[in-house]
Amino acid sequence: xxxxxxxxxxxxxxxxxxxxxxxxxxxxxxxxxxxxxxxxxxxxxxxxxxxxxxxxxxxxxxxxxxxxxxxxxxxxxxxxxxxxxxxxxxxxxxxxxxxxxxxxxxxxxxxxxxxxxxxxxxxxxxxxxxxxx
Amino acid sequence: xxxxxxxxxxxxxxxxxxxxxxxxxxxxxxxxxxxxxxxxxxxxxxxxxxxxxxxxxxxxxxxxxxxxxxxxxxxxxxxxxxxxxxxxxxxxxxxxxxxxxxxxxxxxxxxxxxxxxxxxxxxxxxxxxxxxxxxxxxxxxxxxxxx
Numbered sequence: 001x002x003x004x005x006x007x008x009x010x011x012x013x014x015x016x017x018x019x020x021x022x023x024x025x026x027x028x029x030x031x032x033x034x035x036x037x038x039x040x041x042x043x044x045x046x047x048x049x050x051x052x053x054x055x056x057x058x059x060x061x062x063x064x065x066x067x068x069x070x071x072x073x074x075x076x077x078x079x080x081x082x083x084x085x086x087x088x089x090x091x092x093x094x095x096x097x098x099x100x101x102x103x104x105x106x107x108x109x110x111x112x113x114x115x116x117x118x119x120x121x122x123x124x125x126x127x128x129x130x131x132x133x
Numbered sequence: 134x135x136x137x138x139x140x141x142x143x144x145x146x147x148x149x150x151x152x153x154x155x156x157x158x159x160x161x162x163x164x165x166x167x168x169x170x171x172x173x174x175x176x177x178x179x180x181x182x183x184x185x186x187x188x189x190x191x192x193x194x195x196x197x198x199x200x201x202x203x204x205x206x207x208x209x210x211x212x213x214x215x216x217x218x219x220x221x222x223x224x225x226x227x228x229x230x231x232x233x234x235x236x237x238x239x240x241x242x243x244x245x246x247x248x249x250x251x252x253x254x255x256x257x258x259x260x261x262x263x264x265x266x267x268x269x270x271x272x273x274x275x276x277x278x279x280x
Contacts, residue, residue, distance in 0.1 A: 025236060032229030039222065039261040042205075046268040048277045049202035059197045068191055075187045082176045089159065089173065119192050 020102065024081050027074035034071055062128035069120045073113055080109045168231055175228045182221040206274035215269055222265040230258040 045052045058064060084105040088095050122133040160166045191197055208214045233254045241247040 028229070028232045029236060032225075032233060035225055035229060036257060036261060039226075039265045043264050043268045045202065045205050046272055052202045052205070056197070056200055059200070065197075068197065072187050072191055075183055079180050079184050083180065086173055086176065116192055120196060123196055123198060 017098070017102070020081050020084070020105075023077060024085070027078040027081075030074050031071070031078060060127070062124050065120065065124045065127060069117065069124065072116055072120065076112055076116070077109050080105050080112075168235075172228060172231060175224045179221070179224055179228060182217065183225060186217070186221055202274075202277075205272075209269075209272055209274075219266065219269045222269065223262065226258045226262055230254050 041055050041058075044055045059068070084101060087101060088098070094101060125131050126133055160169050190200065209218075234251050237247050237250050237254075241250050
């Protein structure tokens with residue numbers, strides 16, 4: 001019988017955890033790329049108030065705030081899914097309960113995003129529409 | 134050094150492939166084992182440093198709206214927050230750049246190009262480490278007295 005791709009067993013791929021594997025990778029790359037920019041924008045504080053306040057002005061814009069909400073979601077997802085990976089790594093027998101554990105991690109992520117979306121979304125709406133939530 | 138598919142293909146024949154194995158297999162020994170362990174240990178620390186940072190700076194109160202020069206000057210008046218931010222800088226950079234190295238192992242097949250990509254990220258990471266470290270430890274708001 002011909003070997004299926006999943007028989008070769010490359011890193012993380014082609015198992016029940018493939019979607020969380022992909023999301024872990026995407027959120028990780030997104031976070032490190034943002035970090036490159038963020039270290040530079042924060043370092044501008046060393047050039048004084050005029051320079052720094054002009055740089056953080058960029059964040060006082062609802063489109064950037066929407067991206068910021070995405071960043072917070074990425075950090076929370078990567079963190080919660082990272083804990084899930086460690087549970088499977090350090091207690092291998094827990095992999096038998098992969099489905100409920102994955103469901104719990106997903107629920108924890110969605111649940112934590114509800115207050116975060118409210119708190120940040122309020123500011124985004126205020127900036128975008130001139131509301132006062 | 135690169136983890137190639139050959140290693141996996143040479144797994145013991147008796148072991149059934151149930152598809153139940155979660156995550157990336159723990160490397161056997163050497164640098165890759167230490168890298169594997171580092172990602173997990175730094176991950177646990179970053180769980181507090183990075184999630185705490187994001188919640189404090191971006192979510193609670195009015196989030197990033199309240200962040201300006203004065204806010205940073207006040208915050209970095211405390212050695213606690215300078216230490217927090219520096220530890221976060223170092224761990225996030227090493228964790229993230231090592232993550233990019235693992236991603237490059239999968240997608241950049243030609244070893245010469247992969248080496249160049251890894252070196253590029255390493256140089257960016259080291260430069261940002263130096264820049265961030267200098268700023269975190271030398272920042273002194275009294276250089277700009279309020280007039």
